[in-house]
Every structure is written in C-alpha cells, then in structure tokens.
Amino acid sequence: MHNMQLLENRIDQKIAMDLIANGKVVGMSAKRPIAVPGVHIEDAGPATAEAFLGFDEVVRKKTAREKAHKKVMTHKNRDHLRIREIRLLLDETQGEFAGALSIRTPTLVSYEQGQTKMVPSAIMERAEMLLAEGLAEINALRERFDHRSMLEILDDWAKLLNIQSSDLATMAAMTETVPSTVCRWRSGECRPSLRELRKYDLAVRMNVARNRKVAVAG
Numbered sequence: 021m022h023n024m025q026l027l028e029n030r031i032d033q034k035i036a037m038d039l040i041a042n043g044k045v046v047g048m049s050a051k052r053p054i055a056v057p058g059v060h061i062e063d064a065g066p067a068t069a070e071a072f073l074g075f076d077e078v079v080r081k082k083t084a085r086e087k088a089h090k091k092v093m094t095h096k097n098r099d100h101l102r103i104r105e106i107r108l109l110l111d112e113t114q115g116e117f118a119g120a121l122s123i124r125t126p127t128l129v130s131y132e133q134g135q136t137k138m139v140p141s142a143i144m145e146r147a148e149m150l151l152a153e154g155l156a157e158i159n160a161l162r163e164r165f166d167h168r169s170m171l172e173i174l175d176d177w178a179k180l181l182n183i184q185s186s187d188l189a190t191m192a193a194m195t196e197t198v199p200s201t202v203c204r205w206r207s208g209e210c211r212p213s214l215r216e217l218r219k220y221d222l223a224v225r226m227n228v229a230r231n232r233k234v235a236v237a238g
Contacts, residue, residue: 097138102144106148111215117150162214171206
C-alpha cells in the first residue's frame, strides 16, 4: 500500500509538471497554497503560481470524488447482504427478483451492492414473504431436478410428448423455446435455472394435456 501511494504521488508530480510546462492550466484561479506531494512552485520554472494552483484545484476535486465513491461502495449493512441472500435462495435473477418486489432492477442492484444507506423496511418485508412462499417450491424443484442431467430431463419430456428425444423442432415448440436452445441443453452447453425448468416442464405438461383432448375429440 505504501509503495502504491508513492507511485501515485510521483505520477501526480509528473502530470503537474507536464501540464504547467505545456501551458495547459494557465488562467485557472489560485485558491490556496499547492498540495501536490513533493512539488513546489519554485520547481515549475517560468510557469505562474496561478497556473500551478489551478491544477491543485483539479487534484483536490478528483480526490474528493474518489473518497466519496469508496465510502458508498463499502457501506453494506445486514439488509444489503440479506436481500441478496434471499434472491440467491430463490434462485432468481436480479431482474426476476426486482419484478417480484415491484421495483426496478437498478434499484435492486443498488441495494445488493450497498449503494444506499438502507433498504426500505417494506421491501425487506416483501422479500422475506417471497422467501417464505417460494422456499418450499424451490426445495421441491431441487429434489426433482438437481440430481438429473438435462439430457435425462429432455428424455422424460420426450416420452410424455410421445416424440423422439432427438426431434429438436418439436421439443422446442413444446417448451416454447427454439431448436438451438434445445440443442445446447442436450449437449450440456447450458442448463436452465430451476425457475426456468419449472416453466418448461409446465409447458410440456400443458401440451400433453392439450394433445390428449384433441385425441379424445377426434
């Protein structure tokens, strides 16, 4: 850390001297004595003190912004950590969870990253309620799908639909996706989340029920 600070000081010194030498900061108003570490007005040659002090003002503003940013980014309290934990327990994306909470996704991101002083109590109550409602369902889905490969799940769906498991086009239509997605599932390239698996499984079963009705009517 000490070596890094020394390096930053040297960089600031070099930038200051270069700007003054090239006349980039001439005309800025002088507010107070210079504060760039290790650099003095008498070292600046013919450049005016007013120009050098103008650069000092730029450095001070930059430092203030960095300190403010660091303070915001490190302000995580129990609610910031808890709201992220709840989302992960429910196996939802930030967009999905934000929608369930009736807030915008950037707002949820700011909560999870500790960019706000607090998370409103109404939001935390809603999050805890969603967890209580969804945890039983999530556990049931995990018990059903977690130990199985995507290829095994697709084979089960194919049997229900009475189609070949290699029939990508029909499987895509029955799961309301596209053939390329089904192909990636079969190859193990990607796997849907639990929530998505539930949605696709429901779509398959609804199509099975629809086909049975059609068969009976025929």
